[in-house]
Amino acid sequence: MGDQASFVDGNELAGAFRELFAVDVTTARGTCVSCGRSGEIAQTHVYHGPGLVARCAGCEAVLVRLVRGTGRAWLDLRGVTCLEFGLPEPV
């Protein structure tokens, strides 16, 4: 488990995710595989390591890991299931 004093929150992931995806992932709702808690990615606890690690705000299980290298990125979503996005419908 990470140092409790050192986390920020999932709002911080917005820029890194917008390099990969066309929508804002931080407003999507995800469910923790470990404890079943559901909430916006913005509310996760984010730790800076070799990459960005987002942990569940309820049980601190790892939800998402994102590592950016030169010319590529690695995204590990094993801790989160069923991301739900709000999308505008065509008028």
Add this chain to the structure above:
Amino acid sequence: MARAAVLGRLTWRPAELVSVRAETSAARTLTFDVPDWPGHVAGQHVDVRLTAADGYTAQRSYSLASAAGGPVELTVQRVDGGEVSGYLVDEMAPGDRCEVRGPVGGYFTWDPEDPSPVLLVAGGSGLVPLMSMLRTRAEAGSRVPFRLIYSVRSPADALYTSELRRRAREDRGLDVEYAYTRVAPTGVRRPAGRIDAALLGAAGWPADFAPTCYVCGPTGFVESVADLLVGAGHAADRVRTERFG
């Protein structure tokens, strides 16, 4: 859930510092020119990336201070040992360049169309995105009731002091309350101390008004205030938080 527009991928854009304005001895506001800047909504942030001559890079996130649709204005407070904030506050000069990625973040944002009353609770430089909301409210001519509780160490550390004094007087439906944590000015009845349930009760909104609460500051501050708000009966999903470590 926010129903955000489909935005397209985003990457780093060149930015040139245009002007600086001192806010306190440890903070200043930097205004950047960013070609093709798409505009932001209140509460969003940008990532700033600095690249040294040897190719070493460092990046941090900073909130936009200006009203929605306004210029790229960041108010940055120096963090002890902070390699990015130290440069932005003490060294970067107009004409110098960096890169920005943004605007980003759709969770900690305020929409002027939302009629719910708003409680803003700021700890230190956590005031910056909340200031964008206050400025957006004024520019939109909104009468949505706003209350700001600003926790800061001392009057000398407070950001935007004269503007907040003016807004509290002129912006209808805005109340501003300070919580000085170390040194309270003379004439202030509340002794120096952290935000507590009594202050949130007196200067905030009753939970049955169902306000949207925005809490921004250091992680410990945000955890403490969010717990107090939920303990006072505010629904957890009405308490939006942004922690900066």
